[in-house]
Amino acid sequence: MPSEGLNFLSKDVSSNSCIYSTCWVIALRAEAAPIIKFLKLKNVNTQSNFTIYANEELGHALIISGVGAIKSAAATAFLKAYFNIKNHAAWINLGIAGYYTEPVGNLYQAIKVFSPVHQRTFFPGFRFSKIIPGTSLLTVNKAETNYNNPVLYDMEAFGFCEVASAFSCNELIFVFKVVSDTPENPIKKLKSSIIEDLINENLRDLKELLSEINKLSELEIERLKISDEVIEIENSIHFSKTNSFKFRQLYKKWKFANPRKTLKDLHFSKKNAKEIISVLENNISSNKKNRDYI
Amino acid sequence: MIDTVYFEEEVLQHPTATRVRKALPKANWVPINRFQELFNIRNQNFRIQKKNPALILAKKFENFVLPVPSGFGMNSNKNFYFSHMYNCLYDCDYCFLQGLYSSANYVLFVNYEDFFEHISHTIEKNKNDSQMFFSGYDCDSLAFDKISGFSNQLLQFFEKYQNVEVELRTKSVVTKSLIKRPAIKNCIIAFSLSPNKIAEKLDNKAPSIRRRIKAMKDLADCGWLIGLRFDPLIYTNDWKVQYSELICEIMGQINVSSIHSVSYGLLRFPKKMYKKISNLHNTTGLFAFPLDINNNGVTSYGKEIESEMYHFIQKELQRYLPAKKIFHCTG
Numbered sequence: 001m002p003s004e005g006l007n008f009l010s011k012d013v014s015s016n017s018c019i020y021s022t023c024w025v026i027a028l029r030a031e032a033a034p035i036i037k038f039l040k041l042k043n044v045n046t047q048s049n050f051t052i053y054a055n056e057e058l059g060h061a062l063i064i065s066g067v068g069a070i071k072s073a074a075a076t077a078f079l080k081a082y083f084n085i086k087n088h089a090a091w092i093n094l095g096i097a098g099y100y101t102e103p104v105g106n107l108y109q110a111i112k113v114f115s116p117v118h119q120r121t122f123f124p125g126f127r128f129s130k131i132i133p134g135t136s137l138l139t140v141n142k143a144e145t146n147y148n149n150p151v152l153y154d155m156e157a158f159g160f161c162e163v164a165s166a167f168s169c170n171e172l173i174f175v176f177k178v179v180s181d182t183p184e185n186p187i188k189k190l191k192s193s194i195i196e197d198l199i200n201e202n203l204r205d206l207k208e209l210l211s212e213i214n215k216l217s218e219l220e221i222e223r224l225k226i227s228d229e230v231i232e233i234e235n236s237i238h239f240s241k242t243n244s245f246k247f248r249q250l251y252k253k254w255k256f257a258n259p260r261k262t263l264k265d266l267h268f269s270k271k272n273a274k275e276i277i278s279v280l281e282n283n284i285s286s287n288k289k290n291r292d293y294i
Numbered sequence: 295m296i297d298t299v300y301f302e303e304e305v306l307q308h309p310t311a312t313r314v315r316k317a318l319p320k321a322n323w324v325p326i327n328r329f330q331e332l333f334n335i336r337n338q339n340f341r342i343q344k345k346n347p348a349l350i351l352a353k354k355f356e357n358f359v360l361p362v363p364s365g366f367g368m369n370s371n372k373n374f375y376f377s378h379m380y381n382c383l384y385d386c387d388y389c390f391l392q393g394l395y396s397s398a399n400y401v402l403f404v405n406y407e408d409f410f411e412h413i414s415h416t417i418e419k420n421k422n423d424s425q426m427f428f429s430g431y432d433c434d435s436l437a438f439d440k441i442s443g444f445s446n447q448l449l450q451f452f453e454k455y456q457n458v459e460v461e462l463r464t465k466s467v468v469t470k471s472l473i474k475r476p477a478i479k480n481c482i483i484a485f486s487l488s489p490n491k492i493a494e495k496l497d498n499k500a501p502s503i504r505r506r507i508k509a510m511k512d513l514a515d516c517g518w519l520i521g522l523r524f525d526p527l528i529y530t531n532d533w534k535v536q537y538s539e540l541i542c543e544i545m546g547q548i549n550v551s552s553i554h555s556v557s558y559g560l561l562r563f564p565k566k567m568y569k570k571i572s573n574l575h576n577t578t579g580l581f582a583f584p585l586d587i588n589n590n591g592v593t594s595y596g597k598e599i600e601s602e603m604y605h606f607i608q609k610e611l612q613r614y615l616p617a618k619k620i621f622h623c624t625g
């Protein structure tokens with residue numbers, strides 16, 4: 001069971017699924033510290049230059065990427081490969097950013113991420129406008145001091161989006177930024193403790209966001225879920241890619257018509273892919289006209 | 295309501311954009327270059343996006359008027375459709391737009407004047423044929439009207455072409471703007487309908503059948519011609535009772551003289567589209583039916599059920615209406 005107070009993050013993940021369904025990519029240790037503490041993440045010995053924290057029970061993993069879009073992209077890819085993260089996982093890039101207007105300390109969701117260098121745009125994430133405002137973000141190569149455009153300025157989001165969007169659907173890729181500097185409070189060397197405070201002060205909203213993200217990835221888990229008995233059969237008999245797709249589709253229809261039965265009840269004799277598919281097809285078709293589909 | 299409006303910078307000053315801005319004063323307005331950069335992103339999740347779609351304001355440059363797919367039209371020699379909008383406020387399980395687009399965001403093309411210009415060219419070009427134009431092929435014609443104001447401009451336009459018919463297809467009950475103005479005889483307000491039990495389960499976010507029938511009646515009482523569209527027909531074990539009750543209820547409320555036409559079509563998807571749509575849903579009842587794929591690559595209930603439904607519906611409708619008003623839609 002998840003730790004007390006974090007029950008809202010628990011998921012019904014089937015046994016054939018990767019345990020990590022929320023992945024954080026954060027540039028600085030100071031930005032990550034409040035999340036590590038809040039989610040009770042433990043350091044994982046990766047024997048690499050990347051630092052990873054994780055909490056298996058909650059299904060959260062976090063990597064510290066270092067500063068810059070390339071590092072963020074590399075860290076995202078490393079985390080994916082390290083835990084073999086599945087495509088129903090949510091990916092979150094959290095950090096501090098400059099903003100064209102006051103005040104310092106507000107949390108935003110970046111709903112448009114643009115790189116002037118690459119001249120490309122991402123529109124990441126399901127928008128949570130009821131919780132925090134959405135705005136545009138420019139990923140720049142060095143810290144911004146002019147704040148000429150009505151946007152957030154960071155150094156990682158573009159690299160993160162570029163890689164994460166190849167792993168999960170666009171609606172599960174999130175960029176959240178806390179304003180750390182503005183024209184009135186221009187960038188200066190921010191002490192780690194100040195960065196931690198900026199994140200800590202937004203933990204309440206972050207908690208609400210996580211709860212909503214959890215609901216979305218549960219929907220994806222449910223949609224992509226493959227029943228354990230399907231996996232069991234596929235592991236014991238050879239299925240071509242096409243047959244496997246067919247089998248999984250038929251299984252769903254069969255299960256709808258026979259919610260209380262298991263595949264064992266069908267007593268396959270030869271146990272090859274063709275036979276299984278044909279038994280399912282016949283079974284579904286036999287009584288199709290008399291079922292209530294609505 | 296809509297929380298975010300992405301707009302092509304070039305359309306910001308267009309009167310339609312100004313109208314939308316007034317209608318959505320609290321929305322977050324975000325500039326973009328062209329709508330495709332957002333609408334066609336790869337790896338989008340239609341189902342999740344559908345929980346909170348954004349509105350994209352764009353300018354259309356081509357394909358303003360297109361011939362309808364074969365089997366879609368009715369009496370006219372030439373049938374065309376136009377789409378001033380992509381996607382719909384409602385969320386019907388069987389909606390083909392989920393298979394057509396990878397985004398659930400709404401795209402509204404603001405340059406209505408260009409649609410009208412192209413429609414008038416088409417009318418002129420085909421002036422020796424009877425013509426019908428369909429609105430609401432890639433959206434619901436009326437559901438977004440409070441924001442878009444499209445139907446009012448469309449009707450003003452078609453008022454000038456009395457010999458050409460236009461159909462607004464809808465499940466919406468937002469009919470105030472139509473009721474306020476005099477009815478136009480060449481305009482058909484066509485309602486998509488299913489039996490109550492089916493609509494309750496599948497026509498998510500759409501007005502109930504009772505409200506749709508009430509809206510039809512109100513419009514008919516004001517002189518508007520009504521179209522009844524039973525498309526797609528949905529199979530379930532007691533479909534005969536359900537459709538027969540629905541048809542009886544409608545005919546009891548709407549005067550036959552107000553009914554311009556009735557069309558029905560069976561549930562059908564191109565094979566690829568069906569695969570995409572059924573993958574988006576975790577086998578709801580609709581997708582649990584073991585559909586057949588015919589030689590033309592169309593996924594449907596199969597010949598036996600189709601023929602049974604076709605004959606039954608045709609017979610039921612003919613109890614109330616002359617055969618010339620009834621059309622079987624296959625497109």
Ligand code: SF4
Binds near residue numbers: 390432500
């Ligand atoms: S009303 Fe029509 S366009 Fe809208 S969701 Fe339903 S089927 Fe699709």
